[in-house]
Amino acid sequence: MASVRILIVEDEAIVAADLTAKLKHFGYDVIGIASHGEQAVTIACAQRPNLVLMDISLGGDMDGIKAADRIRQECSIPIVFLTAHSDSETLTRAKVTAPFGYLLKPFNERELQTHIEMALYRHQIEETLRENEGRLRLAIDATHMGLCDWDIVHDRATWAGHCSDLFGLQPEAFKGTFEDLLALVHEDDRETVSTAMRRAVNDQAPYACEFRIVRPDRSIHWLEWWGEVYRDEQRQPVRMVGLLQDITRRRQAEEELRRLTGELERRVANRTEELVRSESRLRALSKELNLIEQRERRKLATDLHDYLAQMLVLGRIKLDQAKQGQLPAPSAGFIAEAETVINQALAYTRSLVGQLCPPVLKEFGLVVALKWLSEQMQQHRLNVVLHAKEDRLPLADDQEVLLFQSVRELLMNAVKHARTESATISLHWSDGILRLVVQDAGCGFDVMAAPLSAQFGLFSIKERMQALGGQFVLLSEHGQGTTATLVLPVGGGAFEAASSAKDQHSKVKETTAGLMQGEGAVSSETEGASPVTSHPLSPSSDHPSLIVDRPSHSIRVLLVDDHVMIRKGLKAILLDYPGFEIIGEAANGAEGVALTRSLKPEVVIMDISMPVMDGIEATRSIKRDCPGVIVIGLTVHSAAQVKMAMKEAGASTVLTKEAAVDELPRTIQTFCATHKAPNGINIGTMTNSPSVHECR
Numbered sequence: 001m002a003s004v005r006i007l008i009v010e011d012e013a014i015v016a017a018d019l020t021a022k023l024k025h026f027g028y029d030v031i032g033i034a035s036h037g038e039q040a041v042t043i044a045c046a047q048r049p050n051l052v053l054m055d056i057s058l059g060g061d062m063d064g065i066k067a068a069d070r071i072r073q074e075c076s077i078p079i080v081f082l083t084a085h086s087d088s089e090t091l092t093r094a095k096v097t098a099p100f101g102y103l104l105k106p107f108n109e110r111e112l113q114t115h116i117e118m119a120l121y122r123h124q125i126e127e128t129l130r131e132n133e134g135r136l137r138l139a140i141d142a143t144h145m146g147l148c149d150w151d152i153v154h155d156r157a158t159w160a161g162h163c164s165d166l167f168g169l170q171p172e173a174f175k176g177t178f179e180d181l182l183a184l185v186h187e188d189d190r191e192t193v194s195t196a197m198r199r200a201v202n203d204q205a206p207y208a209c210e211f212r213i214v215r216p217d218r219s220i221h222w223l224e225w226w227g228e229v230y231r232d233e234q235r236q237p238v239r240m241v242g243l244l245q246d247i248t249r250r251r252q253a254e255e256e257l258r259r260l261t262g263e264l265e266r267r268v269a270n271r272t273e274e275l276v277r278s279e280s281r282l283r284a285l286s287k288e289l290n291l292i293e294q295r296e297r298r299k300l301a302t303d304l305h306d307y308l309a310q311m312l313v314l315g316r317i318k319l320d321q322a323k324q325g326q327l328p329a330p331s332a333g334f335i336a337e338a339e340t341v342i343n344q345a346l347a348y349t350r351s352l353v354g355q356l357c358p359p360v361l362k363e364f365g366l367v368v369a370l371k372w373l374s375e376q377m378q379q380h381r382l383n384v385v386l387h388a389k390e391d392r393l394p395l396a397d398d399q400e401v402l403l404f405q406s407v408r409e410l411l412m413n414a415v416k417h418a419r420t421e422s423a424t425i426s427l428h429w430s431d432g433i434l435r436l437v438v439q440d441a442g443c444g445f446d447v448m449a450a451p452l453s454a455q456f457g458l459f460s461i462k463e464r465m466q467a468l469g470g471q472f473v474l475l476s477e478h479g480q481g482t483t484a485t486l487v488l489p490v491g492g493g494a495f496e497a498a499s500s501a502k503d504q505h506s507k508v509k510e511t512t513a514g515l516m517q518g519e520g521a522v523s524s525e526t527e528g529a530s531p532v533t534s535h536p537l538s539p540s541s542d543h544p545s546l547i548v549d550r551p552s553h554s555i556r557v558l559l560v561d562d563h564v565m566i567r568k569g570l571k572a573i574l575l576d577y578p579g580f581e582i583i584g585e586a587a588n589g590a591e592g593v594a595l596t597r598s599l600k601p602e603v604v605i606m607d608i609s610m611p612v613m614d615g616i617e618a619t620r621s622i623k624r625d626c627p628g629v630i631v632i633g634l635t636v637h638s639a640a641q642v643k644m645a646m647k648e649a650g651a652s653t654v655l656t657k658e659a660a661v662d663e664l665p666r667t668i669q670t671f672c673a674t675h676k677a678p679n680g681i682n683i684g685t686m687t688n689s690p691s692v693h694e695c696r
Contacts (some may be wrong), residue, residue: 078120
């Protein structure tokens with residue numbers, strides 16, 4: 001800490017020397033001794049001491065009081081008078097110079113040191129206060145603010161700063177009371193100002209208020225006034241000090257901003273409404289296009305299955321029949337080549353049908369189709385595990401197709417981009433909400449940085465899910481894999497579809513019951529199908545469904561297929577072998593059930609995909625009512641789920657149609673030789689006694 005520098009002004013040398021010794025003893029630094037006033041002013045202004053000890057009685061024209069006044073004005077140095085004079089006149093003259101001390105001679109060392117320390121401390125405080133006042137004054141000038149100090153007890157208000165400019169008044173025009181101040185406020189805002197003031201005074205809250213004033217030139221300006229209420233020891237309000245600022249430009253800017261904001265909000269609302277309408281139209285159009293696409297896919301897949309695939313199967317059957325005879329070597333080679341071509345065409349057709357609309361989806365629903373899809377992904381070296389408790393869900397056709405296609409697309413994305421060999425599909429259904437999660441532990445990806453084709457596919461899934469009232473959530477991080485969640489409310493259309501399916505099933509049962517009771521012919525909806533009846537026709541009848549001539553040793557066979565040419569091909573195959581009797585033909589499952597009950601065949605050759613009632617439901621009905629009948633399924637499908645479902649319904653086995661030539665006769669004979677009727681008699685040794693084949 002720097003030592004305190006003191007100037008001694010004393011015309012008596014002995015006294016000055018004594019003071020110097022005392023000051024040095026206290027640790028002060030004496031910068032000099034002046035013997036008259038002019039010398040004191042010169043040294044003080046040049047050396048700038050921290051304190052001047054001034055004797056009042058000095059020789060020359062300038063005494064100590066005059067010298068102290070000059071030093072205060074020019075140097076602002078604190079002065080302590082040391083004098084033997086205590087008369088009123090001297091004290092009055094000395095007070096004008098605002099001394100920091102007045103010490104009467106003689107004095108002791110303690111008094112001297114105390115006066116010096118108090119003077120130094122007071123000067124430091126005043127300097128700090130002066131600096132702060134200067135900063136405040138600069139701040140008020142820079143912000144063009146006004147300072148209002150209101151004496152609440154005496155109702156006197158004092159202005160400072162730019163208050164007069166803010167109100168547009170001359171300084172002397174303000175009378176200085178709160179009522180005078182309130183009169184300058186716009187009449188519509190006076191109550192606001194008074195209320196804010198009362199709240200600040202009564203509730204001990206800071207004062208803050210924005211209001212308008214009317215200047216003498218009738219111009220209106222906005223002012224902001226904020227301040228603090230000060231209270232005495234009894235917590236009574238005595239004073240309020242606050243600042244005022246012109247905020248007219250700010251209020252104008254705020255008003256313009258509100259206007260522009262309102263206009264912007266109006267435009268945004270209009271544009272948003274237009275976008276929402278456009279989005280709704282686009283989503284509805286997207287949904288409709290998706291449904292059209294699915295219908296066309298299903299129609300094309302149906303055409304491929306019902307016609308092209310059946311024709312290829314029939315061609316294969318004919319080639320197999322042709323190979324039974326003795327053919328020259330060139331013809332046998334040509335037939336073998338044609339058989340290879342047909343097999344390739346049939347395999348490609350099956351693959352194409354699976355890509356367009358998997359038959360398992362149409363026949364068995366989403367869960368079984370996902371099992372089939374999991375197996376198909378093995379071809380892409382992706383091992384997929386399916387977790388599903390439900391076997392069948394009440395989903396509408398468009399919902400099933402959308403979910404299936406979405407899962408397939410997500411799995412293909414995993415194959416292409418995830419660099420992983422495994423994935424899982426989890427299906428949960430509860431409280432009418434279906435949640436389907438496709439997850440892999442691959443490399444993950446940034447959705448926005450994904451290839452455009454992948455982004456479009458994901459966007460398409462999201463839009464289609466939203467169109468059905470569902471959601472699509474995708475989570476993926478680099479190195480953390482990808483989780484895609486499809487959420488769909490299962491209700492409304494789905495339950496209506498399920499109810500419609502039940503109604504259709506009831507109609508099928510009614511049709512079947514009618515056929516059993518001999519209520520007439522049932523027309524097939526399949527092109528080329530022949531109507532059937534519940535009793536054999538005479539040999540002279542043109543009806544191809546029934547054959548009257550039945551050798552007693554023959555196996556009685558009923559053919560059920562919705563394609564006439566396939567039935568003819570199967571009939572030709574079996575009649576080429578001894579021991580088979582074709583007792584009837586049916587064009588759908590309902591007809592097959594009815595003819596089984598009326599004709600009591602030993603074997604039913606059952607196609608799986610048929611109108612009205614499919615082969616699985618028909619097999620289930622036959623095995624329930626006629627458990628002794630052997631049912632052998634035929635299908636163009638190669639899916640294991642189809643064969644499994646047929647066997648679970650009660651079929652003894654399932655063959656592909658192209659394998660019928662080589663395997664069907666032998667398969668029938670094998671099962672007839674080993675199968676026993678409910679009474680324990682081996683069917684292969686049975687006669688055609690109707691009592692043996694009675695149905696419940």
